[in-house]
Amino acid sequence: MKNVGETRETPAGAPQEEFATGERSTRNRVARSILDHGPSTVAELAGRLGLTQAAVRRHLDALVADNVVQPREQRVYGARTRGRPAKVFALTDCGRDAFDQSYDKLAMDALRWIAEHGGGDEAVVAFARARIAAQARAYRAAIEGAAPEERTEALAKALSADGYAAMARSAPPPHRGEQLCQHHCPVAHVAEQFPQLCEAETEVFSQLLGTHVQRLATIAHGDGVCTTFIPKAPPQDAGAPHTAGRAAPAPTAPKTSKTTHNASASTAGRNPA
Template structure:
């Protein structure tokens, strides 16, 4: 499970780092107990975890503030007794997402089934690629209007904002060095573990970037391949013309190294369509 919540000031005499670690650990235990046992009262949690009720309340207040748990009135079955029902605490959707899920395995199993059912081999790989293209086409529909509304020089930024809204934590920046272009960096990939097994997901994504931006693009690195950041190089179109049309007067140059890259790169190969042929694969 991810650590949930932040820590307040350390008690006097306790090192800040040790106190923070202990607070996070106990807070995670509280959330885990609710996950394992369902809606729980303060008394339930205190008894299971060996904590005072005051300590449990303090951790629950922090978890509620972080949208990890929420308080509800306890359901009463049968005749109700006097007084208000006890308050119980349950995990929110955000809280459940903080724990390990099996979505990656489910997605990989589904793609494996598609490949096998289609006949395996090249036919199976083509079926997975068709699925990947259909998936990214659906996602791209929500990006297209924002990108087309932006001026040409701002379209990479518009794409980065759209990707960020979908959980990719994307940024756009000028390409370093003498390169005339931009780098689209995705600092998070929600499907990275599945893309390790099925690079067709990265390839389809790169193809749609090319179509949305109206130029060829080159994938330099992917998280699925072990790089720190998914990085796509987007060359500027000289004088507003097609980016394929005008050669660099100084001759071809190797695209810049992406941020977070961990492996050396081999010299670039001659490619008919860089956006398709290098997608999902690190040139290293």
């Protein structure tokens, strides 16, 4: 599980780092106990963890502030006794996500089953395209509301809203164009096994921006950032009509990139030997 919460105060004489580590460890134990045993009262947590109720309340306050747990009234089955029902603390969706989940394995198992029983690679490609097409509706609306020179930035903002931590920046000289950089990929582990997800995404970027785009790097194949090059149309030159409308050459990928800089929409996400 990821560490949850932060230290808010340090008792006198306790080294800051040592105290903070102990606080996080105990807080994780409190959250883990709720995960293992379900919604729990302060008294139940204190008994299971060997802590005082005051200490449990302090950790619960921090976990509530961090949206890891939430208080609720305890459900009573049968006849109610006198007095207010005891308050229990349950994990939020955010709190559950802080623990290791098997979503990646489930997704890979599902795609592998589709490939083996539902039509091979073509079925996986169809799934990948349908998945990104559903996301692309919001992206298209954002792009259509932006000026032509601001469309890459609009796409980056729309991607960030979906958790991709994206940004747009100018491509390094002498290349004419922009780079769309995604610093996070929610499906990187699955895309490592099924590059069709990256390929479908690249195709959609091309469709949304109305130009050929080139994938330079992907997190799924060991690069630090997913980087896509969006060329800028060259100026019209009456003396050289044969070059009009052609995409500008792609810049080379960052030095840390393992992905070929020549990747097109048909090979995006793959990591050639």
